[in-house]
Amino acid sequence: AQSVSQHNHHVILSEAASLELGCNYSYGGTVNLFWYVQYPGQHLQLLLKYFSGDPLVKGIKGFEAEFIKSKFSFNLRKPSVQWSDTAEYFCAVTPGGYQKVTFGTGTKLQVIP
């Protein structure tokens, strides 16, 4: 069965600091990878996704993620965080065919002004 691990449960950063959130998955076949974000009081929304092609994908609000197949990782990065990035971030994986999506446990990011 596929699984997703997010190693950081709670991250606190000052504004302008760089961010990297870890995500590792276990699944032997082809996967589609996602990062979702949930801002306080709002719905879950897609931040970025990787299906194929360039392993470095760019999403909304200056976020990017790199798929490293050999490490089964899909880490999320942002060079300089803002207070408005305070939210919970979820990594998710689905095998090709999109029939079952597995989410990680989430990372709460708090950005201090």
Add this chain to the structure above:
Amino acid sequence: ETGVTQSPTHLIKTRGQQVTLRCSSQSGHNTVSWYQQALGQGPQFIFQYYREEENGRGNFPPRFSGLQFPNYSSELNVNALELDDSALYLCASRPGLAEDTQYFGPGTRLTVL
């Protein structure tokens, strides 16, 4: 706002009761997925409906069942409620099986006493 609505917002039930949660998908979306999000956890995939038929199921017992209607709205039914069923139940819709971006609703908070 994503155009996906869920009702009710909150619900309190007692052990052994049955509950029905409702989801209205975004206009034009024929695929609906349901997730259970326990406190401090990521969403867990329950099942997915495509054009009124179940198309993919997670590791949930048969007392979790669903329906999708011709207008693509959906219901999640849970029988014989247990305390561990207390969670936020999320619905997500997308335009089709081949589409990768899901649009999440605000969720229904179920408390089982």
